[in-house]
Structure formats: C-alpha cells, structure tokens
Amino acid sequence: xxxxxxxxxxxxxxxxxxxxxxxxxxxxxxxxxxxxxxxxxxxxxxxxxxxxxxxxxxxxxxxxxxxxxxxxxxxxxxxxxxxxxxxxxxxxxxxxxxxxxxxxxxxxxxxxxxxxxxxxxxxxxxxxxxxxxxxxxxxxxxxxxxxxxxxxxxxxxxxxxxxxxxxxxxxxxxxxxxxxxxxxxxxxxxxxxxxxxxxxxxxxxxxxxxxxxxxxxxxxxxxxxxxxxxxxxxxxxxxxxxxxxxxxxxxxxxxxxxxxxxxxxxxxxxxxxxxxxxxxxxxxxxxxxxxxxxxxxxxxxxxxxxxxxxxxxxxxxxxxxxxxxxxxxxxxxxxxxxxxxxxxxxxxxxxxxxxxxxxxxxxxxxxxxxxxxxxxxxxxxxxxxxxxxxxxxxxxxxxxxxxxxxxxxxxxxxxxxxxxxxxxxxxxxxxxxxxxxxxxxxxxxxxxxxxxxxxxxxxxxxxx
Amino acid sequence: xxxxxxxxxxxxxxxxxxxxxxxxxxxxxxxxxxxxxxxxxxxxxxxxxxxxxxxxxxxxxxxxxxxxxxxxxxxxxxxxxxxxxxxxxxxxxxxxxxxxxxxxxxxxxxxxxxxxxxxxxxxxxxxxxxxxxxxxxxxxxxxxxxxxxxxxxxxxxxxxxxxxxxxxxxxxxxxxxxxxxxxxxxxxxxxxxxxxxxxxxxxxxxxxxxxxxxxxxxxxxxxxxxxxxxxxxxxxxxxxxxxxxxxxxxxxxxxxxxxxxxxxxxxxxxxxxxxxxxxxxxxxxxxxxxxxxxxxxxxxxxxxxxxxxxxxxxxxxxxxxxxxxxxxxxxxxxxxxxxxxxxxxxxxxxxxxxxxxxxxxxxxxxxxxxxxxxxxxxxxxxxxxxxxxxxxxxxxxxxxxxxxxxxxxxxxxxxxxxxxxxxxxxxxxxxxxxxxxxxxxxxxxxxxxxxxxxxxxxxxxxxx
Numbered sequence: 001x002x003x004x005x006x007x008x009x010x011x012x013x014x015x016x017x018x019x020x021x022x023x024x025x026x027x028x029x030x031x032x033x034x035x036x037x038x039x040x041x042x043x044x045x046x047x048x049x050x051x052x053x054x055x056x057x058x059x060x061x062x063x064x065x066x067x068x069x070x071x072x073x074x075x076x077x078x079x080x081x082x083x084x085x086x087x088x089x090x091x092x093x094x095x096x097x098x099x100x101x102x103x104x105x106x107x108x109x110x111x112x113x114x115x116x117x118x119x120x121x122x123x124x125x126x127x128x129x130x131x132x133x134x135x136x137x138x139x140x141x142x143x144x145x146x147x148x149x150x151x152x153x154x155x156x157x158x159x160x161x162x163x164x165x166x167x168x169x170x171x172x173x174x175x176x177x178x179x180x181x182x183x184x185x186x187x188x189x190x191x192x193x194x195x196x197x198x199x200x201x202x203x204x205x206x207x208x209x210x211x212x213x214x215x216x217x218x219x220x221x222x223x224x225x226x227x228x229x230x231x232x233x234x235x236x237x238x239x240x241x242x243x244x245x246x247x248x249x250x251x252x253x254x255x256x257x258x259x260x261x262x263x264x265x266x267x268x269x270x271x272x273x274x275x276x277x278x279x280x281x282x283x284x285x286x287x288x289x290x291x292x293x294x295x296x297x298x299x300x301x302x303x304x305x306x307x308x309x310x311x312x313x314x315x316x317x318x319x320x321x322x323x324x325x326x327x328x329x330x331x332x333x334x335x336x337x338x339x340x341x342x343x344x345x346x347x348x349x350x351x352x353x354x355x356x357x358x359x360x361x362x363x364x365x366x367x368x369x370x371x372x373x374x375x376x377x378x379x380x381x382x383x384x385x386x387x388x389x390x391x392x393x394x395x396x397x398x399x400x401x402x403x404x405x406x407x408x409x410x411x412x413x414x415x416x417x418x419x420x421x422x423x424x425x426x427x428x429x430x431x432x433x434x435x436x437x438x439x440x441x442x443x444x445x446x447x448x449x450x451x452x453x454x455x456x457x458x459x460x461x462x463x464x
Numbered sequence: 465x466x467x468x469x470x471x472x473x474x475x476x477x478x479x480x481x482x483x484x485x486x487x488x489x490x491x492x493x494x495x496x497x498x499x500x501x502x503x504x505x506x507x508x509x510x511x512x513x514x515x516x517x518x519x520x521x522x523x524x525x526x527x528x529x530x531x532x533x534x535x536x537x538x539x540x541x542x543x544x545x546x547x548x549x550x551x552x553x554x555x556x557x558x559x560x561x562x563x564x565x566x567x568x569x570x571x572x573x574x575x576x577x578x579x580x581x582x583x584x585x586x587x588x589x590x591x592x593x594x595x596x597x598x599x600x601x602x603x604x605x606x607x608x609x610x611x612x613x614x615x616x617x618x619x620x621x622x623x624x625x626x627x628x629x630x631x632x633x634x635x636x637x638x639x640x641x642x643x644x645x646x647x648x649x650x651x652x653x654x655x656x657x658x659x660x661x662x663x664x665x666x667x668x669x670x671x672x673x674x675x676x677x678x679x680x681x682x683x684x685x686x687x688x689x690x691x692x693x694x695x696x697x698x699x700x701x702x703x704x705x706x707x708x709x710x711x712x713x714x715x716x717x718x719x720x721x722x723x724x725x726x727x728x729x730x731x732x733x734x735x736x737x738x739x740x741x742x743x744x745x746x747x748x749x750x751x752x753x754x755x756x757x758x759x760x761x762x763x764x765x766x767x768x769x770x771x772x773x774x775x776x777x778x779x780x781x782x783x784x785x786x787x788x789x790x791x792x793x794x795x796x797x798x799x800x801x802x803x804x805x806x807x808x809x810x811x812x813x814x815x816x817x818x819x820x821x822x823x824x825x826x827x828x829x830x831x832x833x834x835x836x837x838x839x840x841x842x843x844x845x846x847x848x849x850x851x852x853x854x855x856x857x858x859x860x861x862x863x864x865x866x867x868x869x870x871x872x873x874x875x876x877x878x879x880x881x882x883x884x885x886x887x888x889x890x891x892x893x894x895x896x897x898x899x900x901x902x903x904x905x906x907x908x909x910x911x912x913x914x915x916x917x918x919x920x921x922x923x924x925x926x927x928x
Contacts, residue, residue, distance in 0.1 A: 020624045073842065207690055211789045220753030226671060226871025228752045229804050230716065231759070236777035237713035244708040249701035254692065288692045289684030289795065295695070304694035312689045314792055315783030325675045325778055325800040325834045336789040339706035340693050341640035406689025446629045 006369075008041060023448045026142055031125065033063060037101070037134045040129035044079055044166045053079045056101055060084075060160055067145050069158070070426035075176065076163070076170035083182075084158040088146045094155040095461050096184040097144070097422070098411060099137030099191060100164035103129035108346035110438035123444040131433040133164070135442030136450065137192035143388055143454035154462035157184065161411060164191070172414035180279060184421050186461060189412055190450070192405055193435055199278025200392045202385070203425035205306065205404030206412055208341035208375035212370040213240060214358070219331035228329060235333035236319060242362045243335065246354075247311045252294060252304070254311050254339070256357045257367050262344040266307045269446030270380070274302040277401035278399055287431055306404035312342040338370075340406065343377040373408040379422045387460030388424055395453025400426075426453070444461070480804035487912045488559035490606055494911060495589065497527060499742040499795050501565070501598045502591035508543055508566035508630045517543045517626055520565055524548075531641065533622070538642065540627070540634035547646075548622040550612045558619040559925050560648040560885070561608070561911040562875060563601030563655060564628035574902035595897035597628070599906030600654035601916065603892060604771040607918035621648065625875060628655070631835075636878035648850055648885050650925060653876055654914070656869055656891030656897055663742025664856045665915075666849070667889035669770065669868030670876055672805035672839035677832040678703060678822070683795035692793060699797035700783060706826045707799065710818075711775045716758060716768070718775050718803070718812035720821045730771045734866070738766040741865035751895055767772055770868035802834075804870065807841040837872040839918050843886045851924035852888055859917025864890075890917070 027145050042056035043049045056081045057073050064071035064084035071084040071239075079102065106115035106128040113119040115128040125135065137160060144156040159182070161171055175182060192203045216235040223232055247254050254260070266274070282300055314337065319330035342346055351369055358365050379385045380402040392400040405425070418424050428450040434440045479766040507513045520661040521537050521544045528535035528548035535548040543566065570579035579585040579592040589599065601624060608620040620710070623646070625635055639646060658669045679700040687696055712719050718724070745762055748754075758770040760763050778801065783794035805811055815833055822829050843849045844866040869889070880887050892914040898904045 001749045027866065057786055099558070118709040178516075185579055209690070209791065211791060213789060218755060219542030220755075223754070224871060225754045225774065225778070225802060225870075226673070226804055228748075228754070229774040229776055229870060230772050231765045232752060232754055233756065233758055234713065234776055235706075236533070236779070237711070237775075240704050240707050240777065241713040243701075243704050247701070249698065249705040265892050284692075285696065288687045288696060290692070290696055291682060292697065293695050294697055301695045305692070306695050310689065312700075312791070313692055313704065313783070314689070314696055314789055315700070315781035315794065317785040319777070320778045321781040321785065325677060325802060327673065327675060327776070327802050327835075328778055329776055330779065336784055338689060338789060338791050340690055371791075405690075406693060407688060 022082045022146055023451050025450070026060055027444065030138060030142055033122060033138055034125055034130065034135060034442070037138065038118050038129050039116055041100045041116040042129065042162060043105050044163050045105060046237040053102065053374055057082050057162060060101055062157065064152045067141060068148070074174060076174050078170045081162060081174055082158070082160040084160070086144055086156045088153050088155055090150060090153045090155065091462065093462060094157060094183070095183045096157045096159050096182065096187045096191045096415070096419070097460065098159045098161070098187055098415065099133045099140065100161040101134060101137065102162040102165050103134070104165050104436050107438070120404040124441045125443065126439060126441040128440055130440055130442040131429045132435050132440065133191045135429065135447060136428045139447050139450040140188070140190055140454050143458065144256045146451070146455050147458045152458060152462050154458055156458060158441065165413060166411040168414070171411050172418065175414050175418045179418055182419060184419055186421050187310045187415050187419065187423040188457065189409070189423055189425045191409070191426055192425050193429040193431060194278070194427065195403065195431070196278035196283065197278060197430050198398070200396045201277050201393070201403045202388050202400045203427065204378040204380040204385070204402055205343060206376040206430050207309070207406055207408055208345065208347055208413070209364065209371055209373040209408045210341060210347040211338040211369065211371035212354070213333045213334055213336055213370060214242065215332065215366040215368065216362070216364060217332045218251045219329070221331055222328040225327045225329050232329050235332070236316070238362065239333050239335050239365070242358065242365060243313065245361055246357065249429055252310070254309065256353050258353050259309070259350065261289055262346065263309065264343050266303060271303070273297060273380070273402045275299060276305065277302070277403045283431065303404070305406040309345060312338055314338065335377070340408065341375050343375045345375060346376060347372040373410050374417070376413050376416060376423070378416070378424055379459040384422050384424050384429055384461070387457055388426055390425065390460060391453045391457035394456040395449040395451070426457070477926060486610055486824045487915050490915070491908065491912070494602060494606055495584060497602055498589055498599060498906070500591050500593065501602065502582050503580055505580045506566045506593065506626060507569050508528045508627050509569060517566065519535050521546050521626060524565055528605070529623065531605060532612070537809065538638060540638050542634045543626040544640055545626060546622070546624040550608055552618045552619055554617045555619045556617065557649045557926060557928065558621060558647070559922065560621045560646065560651045560879070560883070561604045561666070562625070562653045562879065563597045563604065565601065565626040566629050567628040568900050569631050571902070576903055577800070580615050588905045589907065590905040591902060592904055594904055594906040596899050596904065597655045599911060600892045603911050603914040604654055604918050606654070607915045607922065610915070610919050611922045616926050620922060623667070628875060632874040632878070635875050636882065639878050639882045643882055646883060648883055650885050651879050651883065651887040652921065653873070653887055653889045654892055655821050655873070657893040657895060659867065659895070660742035660744060660747065660893050661896065662862070664862055664864040665741050665862045665867045666852050666856070666864045667869040667891065668844040668849070668866055669807060670840040671773070671870055671872055672809065672811055672877070673737065673802055673835055673837040673872045674805060674811040675802040675833070675835035676818070677798055677800055677834060678706065679796065679830040679832065680828060681796045685795055686792040689791045689793050694812070696793050698779070698793055700794070703797050703799050703827065703829070703852055706822065706829060707777065709825055710821065710864060718773065720817050721771070722817050723814065726810065727773065728807050730767060730808045730878055735763060735767070737765060737844070737866045738770065741867045742768070747895065758917060766867070769870040771806055772805050773809060776802055778802065804872070807839045809839060811836040811838060819847040828867070837874050838877045838881070840877050840880055840887070842880070842888055847928045848886055848888050848925070851921055851928065852890055854924060855917045855921035857916070858920045859913040879897050890921070
C-alpha cells in the first residue's frame with residue numbers, strides 16, 4: 001500500500017509541515033539506515049553471533065545519538081538491550097516504543113538473495129529482520145524525530161530488546177531492575193502482522209502459555225512385547241488415556257474441571273471488529289500450509305484463535321520412532337504439551353488444576369512445567385484506542401480493526417505488569433512479508449504509512 | 465539342575481545302555497563342540513559378520529558329517545541354512561529338529577568374559593549363543609547320534625536356520641522351495657525358556673503378530689501454535705483420539721468390533737497346566753525390570769500373556785521429541801503399533817477389521833502394515849504330547865507343564881503351515897541363562913537332562 005492522500009481528513013493534522021513531503025524526503029535516509037541495520041546479523045539464538053549482537057547494539061545506540069536522542073546500552077545476563085530517549089521540554093507524558101533488533105536465523109540456500117545483504121526492488125527491502133522487527137523500529141524512530149523537531153511536548157523513549165526471538169529470558173529482570181528510569185505512561189509495540197494488506201489492525205489481546213512435559217516410567221528397560229505384552233503396562237498407552245481424559249481432540253475442549261472458569265467471552269463489539277479485520281479463511285490456510293481446519297467459518301475461527309484457550313500435543317519421546325516398527329514395550333514415555341491461555345486465565349492457577357487432575361487420575365505421571373506466559377488484554381476502547389484509530393486512518397487511509405493475537409509476547413506482559421502502563425500493539429508487517437521465512441522483506445508502503453501513523457499517534461498521545 | 469537318577473522310572477527306558485553313563489561319557493566331547501561352535505561369532509544382524517556366518521554354516525555341516533550324518537548347506541537370499549540327516553534303515557517316520565545357529569549381537573564391555581570366547585565354570589558354559597540356541601542344538605545332535613547308534617528306526621533330520629535373530633526373512637521361502645525333501649512327520653523345536661529352573665515345560669502355543677504404522681498428515685510444515693492453534697488440526701491429538709477409540713489402556717481391551725470373535729479361551733486343563741509351570745510373578749517382574757503389572761494374580765497374568773491378544777504402542781514419530789518442549793503444531797504424526805494375536809485370530813482378517821474401523825472413524829489416517837505372523841497352536845494332548853511328557857520326566861525327573869508362549873516364532877508357523885506337521889517346542893533354556901543378555905550361558909544340568917529327554921523322545925516318536 002502506498003501513500004493515500006485522498007484519505008487524509010483535511011485539517012485533521014496538528015503537524016506544521018505537510019506530512020507526505022517529510023516522509024518522501026526521508027526515504028533515502030530510511031533506506032540507508034535500514035541497510036546498515038539489517039546487514040548486522042543479529043541472530044540471538046546463535047552463540048557464534050555473540051559479537052555481532054554487541055556490534056548491533058552499539059550501532060543502534062550510535063544511530064539513536066545521530067538522530068539526536070540520548071542512548072545507552074543496558075547489559076543483561078544475555079544479549080544487551082538499547083534504551084534511547086527524546087526528552088521534550090515541557091513534556092507531561094512519556095511514551096515508550098518497544099521493538100526488538102534480534103532476528104531469526106536464516107538458511108541462505110532458501111533465499112533468492114543473501115539474507116544478510118540488503119536488497120531493494122520496487123520499494124521492497126529484502127533481508128532477514130527487515131519486517132521483524134528492524135523496519136518497524138526505524139519507522140518509529142523516524143516518526144519520533146519528526147514530531148520532536150516540531151516541538152511536540154512528549155518524551156519518547158525507545159526500548160530495543162535483543163532477545164525477543166529466544167523468548168525474552170532477560171527482559172523482565174531488566175525492566176524490573178530499571179523500573180524507575182523506565183517509568184512511562186503508555187507503551188507502543190510494533191511487532192505484529194496485519195490480517196491482510198490494506199486492512200490495518202491494532203492488537204489489544206495476546207494469549208498466554210503454559211507448557212509442560214508429562215512423563216511416565218513403568219520399567220527399567222525395553223521389553224519384548226511378546227514375552228511380556230498383556231502383563232506389562234505400556235507407558236504410551238497410559239499417557240494416551242490420560243490425554244484423552246484431559247482433552248477431547250474432536251471438539252478441542254479441555255476436560256480439566258475449572259479450566260474455563262476465568263475465560264472471558266468476546267463482546268459483540270469485539271466480534272464485529274474481528275469480522276472487519278480482513279481475516280480470510282483461504283489465506284489463513286495457505287499461510288500455514290493447512291489442508292483443512294477445525295472450522296471454516298471465519299467468526300468461529302477468529303474466536304478460537306484469539307479468544308479461546310488451546311491444548312496442543314507437540315510430540316512424544318521414548319520408545320521407538322525410527323522407520324517401520326520395533327515391537328518393544330518401552331520403560332518410559334513422555335509427551336510434550338502446551339496450552340495457550342486467554343484473559344483472565346492465570347497460568348499458575350491452571351497448572352494447579354492440571355496437577356490436581358493428574359494426581360487424581362494418573363498419580364504416577366510426572367508433571368514438568370516448561371514456560372509460563374500470562375495472557376494480555378490491552379485497551380481496545382478509550383483514549384489510546386481512539387488515538388490509534390485516528391493515527392492509522394491518517395497513515396493508511398482506513399480505520400484499523402481491533403483484534404487479538406493468538407500468540408504470546410512475553411515482553412508485552414512484562415511491560416504491562418512491571419511498568420503498569422497500557423500497551424498498544426500497532427504492527428506494520430504484512431502476511432506477504434515472509435515473517436520468519438526466507439526472502440523476508442519490508443516495504444515502503446508500510447514504512448511511509450507507518451511514519452505518518454506513528455507521528456500522528458505521538459501527537460494524540462501527547463494530548464491525553 | 466543336575467542328574468536326577470532317583471526320578472528315572474525303573475525299566476521305563478527302551479535304550480540298551482545305561483543312559484547316565486553315555487551322557488556322562490560324552491561331556492568332554494559336548495563341551496569341545498560347544499566351544500568351537502560359540503567361538504564363531506554368527507551375528508546375523510551384523511553385515512560385517514557375513515563371512516563368519518558362512519564359516520559357521522560350514523563348521524556345522526562338517527560337524528554333522530563328523531557325527532555320521534549327511535549334511536549340506538542350503539543357500540537363501542540371506543544367510544545360509546544347514547540341513548543334516550541321520551537316515552535309519554527300516555524307518556517309517558521322520559522327525560525334524562529345528563534349531564538356529566545365528567546369535568544376538570554382544571557388547572563386550574557388558575560381559576565378564578569376552579562374549580565370543582568360551583568360558584566354563586562349575587558346569588556353566590559362558591558365551592553368546594550358548595543357550596540361544598547352539599547349546600540346545602548340540603544336545604539334540606548328541607541325543608540323535610546316541611539313538612542312531614542303538615539302531616532306532618527313525619530318520620532324524622536337522623534344520624539349522626541362521627536368520628532367526630533377524631526375523632527369519634528367508635525361512636519360509638526355503639521351506640517352500642525344499643518342501644518335498646523336507647517332508648516330515650513332526651518337528652521338534654528347542655528354542656524356548658522354562659518358567660523356572662527345575663520346572664520343565666513344553667510350549668504348544670505361540671502368539672501371532674500384526675504390526676502397523678498409522679499416519680496422519682494435516683499440513684505441510686511446522687506451524688506456530690499461537691498463531692494457528694485452535695484453528696489448525698493437531699495430528700497427534702487426532703491419533704490419540706483414534707487410539708482411544710480402538711483400545712482401552714486401562715483394561716487392555718481392544719474396541720474394534722469383531723476383534724475377539726475367533727479368540728479361543730483356554731480350557732480348564734490348560735489353566736491347570738499353566739499354574740503347574742512354576743511361573744512366579746516376582747520373577748517375571750524382575751526379569752523384565754517392571755515396577756508394577758496390570759495384574760498380580762499369576763493365573764490372570766499367564767492367561768493374558770499366553771492366551772490373550774494385545775495392543776501395544778511402541779512409539780510415535782513426527783513433531784518435537786527433543787528436550788523440554790517446542791510449541792509447534794506438526795504437519796504429520798505417526799504412531800507405531802502392534803497386536804499380538806492368539807489362536808484362532810487370522811492376521812489378515814484382523815487387518816481388514818482394523819482398516820474398516822479406521823476408515824469409518826478416521827478416514828484420513830493411513831494404515832501401513834508391518835509384519836504378519838500367524839498364531840500357532842500345537843499338540844498339548846495326544847501321542848506327541850505324551851511322548852514329550854514321558855521324555856522330560858525321564859530326563860529331568862519331573863513331568864513338564866504344557867504352557868504357551870507370548871512371543872511369535874515365524875519359523876514354527878512356517879514349518880507347521882508348509883510341512884503340515886505338528887511342531888512341539890521343548891526348550892532347555894532357563895531364565896537365569898541371560899537369554900539375549902550379557903554373560904549368556906548354558907549349563908551341563910540342562911544339557912545332560914536334555915540329552916536324556918531328547919533321546920527318549922526320539923524313541924517314543926519312532927513308535928507313533
């Protein structure tokens with residue numbers, strides 16, 4: 001999507017200069033900054049890239065300073081984070097813009113061009129990290145410099161994490177440790193994907209997560225299923241039975257008593273917003289490579305994806321998993337499971353329910369938790385939501401749909417919890433940007449619209 | 465167990481010489497033959513041992529000739545077999561003695577002495593293959609030479625397979641191809657284990673096997689359980705549901721309609737025999753390293769192990785099976801299953817029932833069969849059973865219990881089917897012999913009792 005002048009409400013902007021002109025004017029600089037940023041391979045999961053991670057942080061801090069912000073590198077037990085700030089005279093409010101500068105790994109053989117070499121074509125910018133999340137980070141920086149130069153009385157802080165792709169293991173400790181310096185009135189996160197091009201959306205809800213491994217030991221060695229079968233217990237069979245008692249795979253319903261007690265139903269207004277999001281079943285199927293779905297009704301599907309908890313089996317361990325079969329009864333079996341949780345389910349309470357249930361029906365089964373993430377519900381009405389609506393309409397010519405997101409973003413939950421500030425998610429990525437995939441790219445349409453939208457959002461937020 | 469003179473019924477033997485004397489007399493020769501045989505590492509599963517397999521076959525054929533038998537090596541598409549024969553003048557009957565000369569692999573570090581070096585101590589003979597199945601093969605050979613030297617009018621043929629430990633892939637073709645030359649009135653197999661020392665048993669039943677893999681594909685790639693979970697199908701969850709519909713892990717009952725139609729219940733006499741076998745629950749648990757069982761009642765357990773079909777899960781494939789969890793929804797899941805079948809279940813009919821059931825409840829699931837073995841039920845009454853009873857009483861001082869065996873021996877089924885002859889299983893191995901384990905051994909008590917028992921059995925069979 002490109003500039004949509006016709007959609008700009010006449011006289012709606014508080015900006016002194018024509019927004020389109022400044023955006024068009026910074027394009028070469030934006031592209032140059034993006035090039036330099038994506039060519040540092042900040043793959044947080046790769047221990048061999050440790051020095052590149054440091055170089056990425058130093059480059060980002062220098063860039064912030066070059067843009068006129070104060071900046072510093074904040075070390076953690078893992079990769080560092082970068083904090084920058086435009087302090088404004090007379091500012092009553094502070095907004096924190098969160099992005100992450102670490103990226104997913106990339107397999108060069110799957111890419112048309114080398115993944116860590118910037119390649120631009122027809123307004124598209126190819127490189128690992130272009131859309132997730134270096135491009136959106138830069139868009140916010142350009143918008144912030146713009147409003148600052150116009151004298152907007154708003155402190156704008158940048159919090160750039162470098163461990164998002166590895167689950168943000170040190171982010172909450174960092175925020176807790178620097179809680180006072182990081183005090184903010186609201187947070188803007190730009191790290192999500194629209195449901196379709198031309199259909200902007202704002203995410204106000206995230207699912208949480210409770211991951212766990214169930215393990216049952218019934219013996220000490222592989223045994224012969226002929227000699228002992230019928231007498232020996234089969235640990236897989238008992239886990240299968242337990243799973244079946246916990247969960248109905250046909251309806252997707254979890255059978256653990258109390259599991260749904262805190263699940264908040266989506267309101268009529270929420271469902272209307274979902275239906276306006278541009279979510280399309282065939283696109284969803286194609287994006288995930290799925291042959292068929294549990295439902296083909298868009299409303300049912302969005303309700304399931306964004307407002308309902310899940311129960312998933314990720315895999316089993318133990319026994320024989322090679323080609324064909326091997327007729328052993330294994331001494332141990334393990335199943336890897338997780339539940340996505342929704343507002344207001346508390347992962348700790350759900351774990352307690354799970355343990356209680358398993359203790360009653362299969363007391364020998366060990367429960368090993370792996371990962372807690374709380375669900376999140378941010379503003380979908382009120383001043384921040386209104387500011388976002390106006391800003392996006394200004395930037396992209398269309399009001400956003402307020403939707404939720406099926407995934408979990410630990411950093412969002414940490415910021416909401418520790419900083420006690422509303423977090424609004426205004427993503428700029430499109431489904432066609434190949435988020436996490438080969439030939440990842442960002443584009444000038446989303447960048448330029450994003451600069452306008454973020455600029456307008458800062459203006460509105462300064463007035464709240 | 466050693467010589468049990470007191471148990472020999474006076475005047476019950478038709479042998480002209482005192483049996484104990486001849487048995488005691490051949491002990492040095494037996495030990496020397498066993499030494500030479502076990503020191504050839506005939507590990508059929510190891511491609512690097514191909515020339516040793518050939519050397520083992522040649523050694524065995526030479527030994528048969530040295531004992532006065534005709535002998536030849538019969539080639540197959542895999543390892544060869546050895547066929548030997550003592551032809552007797554005026555013989556009306558032929559008995560075939562089946563053993564196998566291939567062995568399990570051995571990990572030297574787990575053994576007290578090198579596995580392919582014969583080591584004798586206190587009448588125990590340590591080496592891989594000593595009890596499974598070279599020792600019993602030699603016992604039968606010594607007994608056969610003895611009755612031949614006494615002019616017994618019985619043709620005694622030896623059929624020594626060299627692929628038993630790899631599932632007898634070429635045995636049935638071999639028997640079919642040489643069906644006329646292999647014509648026999650009965651078959652004696654010595655390759656089974658007593659339930660306890662001092663408690664001889666004859667196995668007259670084997671379970672069959674139907675192995676299969678179930679596979680479900682629901683997508684094309686790993687997907688994000690947050691972004692798509694709740695909408696996407698989970699192939700593991702659907703397989704778990706299918707397994708649960710096929711099978712109740714708590715009772716062990718298969719829920720496929722018609723599955724039990726042909727299952728033959730054990731008679732009262734059979735159950736009495738089982739209870740006389742010396743089977744002990746604590747020993748069974750210890751032998752298989754099991755913490756607990758589905759039942760601790762010996763009768764229930766033997767009934768399950770020997771006369772009831774099973775349903776076992778051997779493992780799963782697909783998805784994530786590494787440490788902790790990975791929150792993906794996999795595109796494909798596979799489960800490896802098998803059923804042990806009992807007389808008169810037909811594996812082909814059971815496969816048809818299985819396919820029909822799956823087609824109805826989960827039509828997308830692929831069924832891939834891996835392995836058919838028919839169950840076997842041999843004589844437990846009648847002249848062969850009576851001959852075995854008398855022979856074992858004579859050799860070991862105690863009547864055998866007629867029991868069944870939970871495993872499947874493909875060669876037995878092949879011989880029964882192709883040669884249309886009753887197959888009787890008189891094993892000589894003891895639970896303490898470490899069958900398939902480290903420090904495998906045989907002992908002179910079982911060897912000497914076995915020589916007497918087999919000799920007497922040949923005598924009785926010649927009269928049938």
